[in-house]
Structures are given as structure tokens and as C-alpha cells.
Amino acid sequence: MVRAEPFSIHATNKQLADLEHRLAATRWPDRETVDDGSQGIPLDYMREIAAYWLERYDWRASEARINALPQFLMPVGEFKIHFIHQRSPHVNATPLVLTHGWPGSVVEFLKVVEPLTNPEAHGGKAQDAFHVVCPSLPGYGYSDKPARLGCGVEKIALLWDELMAQLGYSSYIAQGGDWGAAVTTAIGGQNLGHCRAIHINLPFVKPTPESLQNPTDAVRNALARTQHHQRWDSGYAKQQSTRPQTLGYGLTDSPIAQAAWILEKFWAWTDCDGHPENVLTRDELLDNVMIYWLTATATSSARLYWEMDKTSRSAGGKHPE
Numbered sequence: 120m121v122r123a124e125p126f127s128i129h130a131t132n133k134q135l136a137d138l139e140h141r142l143a144a145t146r147w148p149d150r151e152t153v154d155d156g157s158q159g160i161p162l163d164y165m166r167e168i169a170a171y172w173l174e175r176y177d178w179r180a181s182e183a184r185i186n187a188l189p190q191f192l193m194p195v196g197e198f199k200i201h202f203i204h205q206r207s208p209h210v211n212a213t214p215l216v217l218t219h220g221w222p223g224s225v226v227e228f229l230k231v232v233e234p235l236t237n238p239e240a241h242g243g244k245a246q247d248a249f250h251v252v253c254p255s256l257p258g259y260g261y262s263d264k265p266a267r268l269g270c271g272v273e274k275i276a277l278l279w280d281e282l283m284a285q286l287g288y289s290s291y292i293a294q295g296g297d298w299g300a301a302v303t304t305a306i307g308g309q310n311l312g313h314c315r316a317i318h319i320n321l322p323f324v325k326p327t328p329e330s331l332q333n334p335t336d337a338v339r340n341a342l343a344r345t346q347h348h349q350r351w352d353s354g355y356a357k358q359q360s361t362r363p364q365t366l367g368y369g370l371t372d373s374p375i376a377q378a379a380w381i382l383e384k385f386w387a388w389t390d391c392d393g394h395p396e397n398v399l400t401r402d403e404l405l406d407n408v409m410i411y412w413l414t415a416t417a418t419s420s421a422r423l424y425w426e427m428d429k430t431s432r433s434a435g436g437k438h439p440e
Contacts, residue, residue, distance in 0.1 A: 121193060121194055121195075121285050122193070123191035123192070123193040123204070123285075123286070124191060124192045124193065125189070125190070125191055126190045126191050126192045126201060126261070127182075127186045127190060128182055128185050128186055128190070128261065129182060130178060130182070130409075130413050134413060135178060138374055138412065139173060141372075141373065141374050141375075142169055142172055142173045142374055142375065143173060145169055145373070145375045147162065147166070148162065149162075150162045150163075156383075156386060156387075157351075159379070159383060160379050160382055160383040160386060164382075165375060165378070165379055165382075168375075168378060168382065168401070168405075169375055171401055171405075172374070172378070172405055176401075176402065176405050177402075178409060181402065181405075181406045181409065184229065184406075185226060185229065185406070188203050188205055188229070188232055189203065189204055189205060190202065190203050190204075191204055192261070193282070193285065195278050195281050195282045195285065196274075196277070196278050196281060197263075198257050198262060198263040198265075198278065199262065199263045200254050200255065200257070200262045200263070200278065200282060201225075201254065201255040201260055201261035201262045202225075202252055202253055202254035202255065202282070203225055203228065203232065203251070203252070203253040203254075204250075204251070204252050204253075204286065205232050205233075205236050205250070205251045206236065206250045207235075207236040207237065207248040207249060207250050207251075208236070208237060208248075209245050209248040212236070212248035212249050212250045213248070213249050213250070213291070213292060214249070214250045214252065214283060214286075214288035214290070214291035214292070215235065215249040215250065215251050215252065215291065215292050215293070215294065216252045216253075216254065216279055216282070216283055216291055216292075216293045216294070217231075217251060217252070217253045217294050217295065217299070218253075218254065218256070218279065218293070218294070218295035218296075218298070218299030218300075218302045218303055219253070219255075219256065219259070219295070219296070219297070219298075219299050220256075220295070220296055220297020220298035220299045220300070220301075220321075221259075221297060221298055221359075221420055221421075221423065221424075222380070222381040222384050222385075222407070222411070222420075223296075223297060223299075223407065224255065224259060224260050224407050224410040224411070225253045225254075225255055225260060225410075226403075226406050226407050226410060227407065228251075228253045232251050232253070235248070235249045235251050236248060236249060236250070236251055250288070252282070252283065252286065252288075252291075254279065254282060256275060256298065256299075256302075256420070256423065257270050257275060257278070258270070258416060258419035258420050258422060258423060259410075259414075259416055259419070259420045260410050260411075260414055260416065261414060264416065264419040265419065265422070268426070268429075269426075270423075270426060271423070271426040271427050271430050272298065272301040272302045272304075272305050272423075272427060273305050273309070275302045275305070276302050276303075276305035276306045276308075276309055277309065277311075279293070279302065279306060280306060280309070280311050280313055280314065283313065284313065288313075289313060290313055290314070290315050291313060291314060291315065292314065292315050292316045292317065292318070293306045293307070293314050293316075293317045293318070294317070294318040294319070294320075295319055295320075295321075296319065296320040296321050297321055298423060299319075300319035300320060300321035300322070300323075301321075301323070301427075303317045303318070303319050304317065304319060304323070326338060326341070326342070352387060355380070355383075355384070356424055358421075359421035359422075359424035359425065360424035360425050360427070360428035361425070361428070363418055363421035363422045363424065363425050364418060366417070366418070366421055367417045367418025367421065370411075370417035370418070371415050371417050371418060374408075374412050377408060377411055377412050377417055378405070378408045378412075380417070381407065381408050381411065382395065382404060382408070385399065385404060
């Protein structure tokens, strides 16, 4: 059996000094000409983020919080995969693989690992316990970056099945959102005999011809929201699925560009009543941004969109975004 190598996240002092220099030297754009976020994340907010990031944010404290959970690197296929692996104190707990998406990372699971592995301490029952595995997608975080074509969701699903087997789990269940939902759906579809069930929080469903001929109010609402998304909210996906390399130069060079690219989506996609900090702390938002910044994964993470768009075009289909 392949052995997992213990791993801890650690930014060098040089990396943090470089980040401070870049934040202090930010070249700001002019202010938006509207009073809402329809042109993108507002300038005033990004100035607040920059000041907080530079003067108050403590990455070392965040490192300690992340490193409180056991992390590993392990060869899986041609990649070294980074993952959190927290076993439950209950030996017979159900193995569970949790998969993040873009612009997420394993830090979005920090709050749920303890309740999942030790439910009795959070009002649950021993039979509700899980052994939790949270891998970083290839090209994301501290997992290896694909160096050639072919690492789409179907390939990642195979890698995750292999990862769980290498960890000694002959059966498991899988959960995911965003790209994690696509990977988890692929795990279920491949049906290799190890995954017992899947749960996703981003199902991909197309309307039937019959529902379009005589749409209900619910269908009309769904179609309207889809059209709004395609018109106003899908530009990031088009850019990442067509020109990830071009996009990556700016995001890899400027921490504010990287933060704005990510935080705009937390602003738009969280159930936050108009502001992401209504549901997530500023530190939590920056923790996630830092994973992308420190690992310089703006380009490699975006290439998953290119991979899947290419696969979809080849199959005559359409990218889910």
C-alpha cells in the first residue's frame, strides 16, 4: 500500500514579505460608475480588504488553524494529492470523501470536519460518524498541477476512488459542490463498486422538451435565473474555459486581482443578504484566497474549466456553466 506523507502548510517569510510589498504597491483602477456590484466587486470594499490584509490579517494564525487537522501528500496516479484525513474515534464510522470546487479549497471544510467525525460532541449520535477525507483537486492548493491535457472530472473521479482505496477504505460515500459535485457525480456514474452513495449540492439538470412546451411557474423562474446567470454571471467561466493562461498572468502577479476574482463570487454566490461577510468572516475569506495566492494556482485551477469545455465541445454538448 502506498504510504501517505504527513504534510503541514507553511508559507515562507519571503513569500509573506513579497505579499506585503505587492499589497502596498497595488495600482488601483478608477471607481465603478454604479452604486451596486453590477460592474464587479466595488473599489471601496477591495481597498478595505487590502488594508486589512496588509495590517491586521494573521496568516500564521490561519496556518495553525488549518494545520490542526491532519494533512498528507500521497501519490495517486501521476499526481501527488494533498488531503485532510481525519479519522473518527468511532472505528466503524463511514468513510466520506468531500470535494471542493472553484473558487473554493479544503479550508471550506474546516468547520464541518469535527462534527462529522465526532457527532456526539455536537448533538449527534455515534452511528452518524464519518472518517473524513478532503482532497485538493489537481491544480488546486497543494496538490500537483497537471502538466499535460486530460485531467478533467472523470479522471479526478478515478483518482479519488484510488485515493480512498489506498487509504484502506474498501467502501465509502462521496459528497461535493461546484466542481466537487461534478467529480462526485462522475464517481457515482463510473460505479466502480466502492462508492456506496453520493450527495451533491449542485445538480446539473436540463429542462425536458415537455416542460418547455407548457412551463410551470417554477420552470419559468428557473429559466429566467439561468438566463440571468448566462448573461451577467458567467463571464468568469467563459474566460477560464477559453483563455486560462492569459487570465493567469494578472491573477498570479497581483494579490488584489486574485482576491477580487475570488471574492466577487463569494459576494454573488453566498446566501449573504448582499455582503459575504454576513456569513463568512474576513479572515475566512482571505484564508481561501491565500491558498490560491501562496500556491500560484490561479492558472492551473482555471484550466479545469478549459478541460471540461474542451470535453463538452468534443462531445457536442455544453459546459454546465
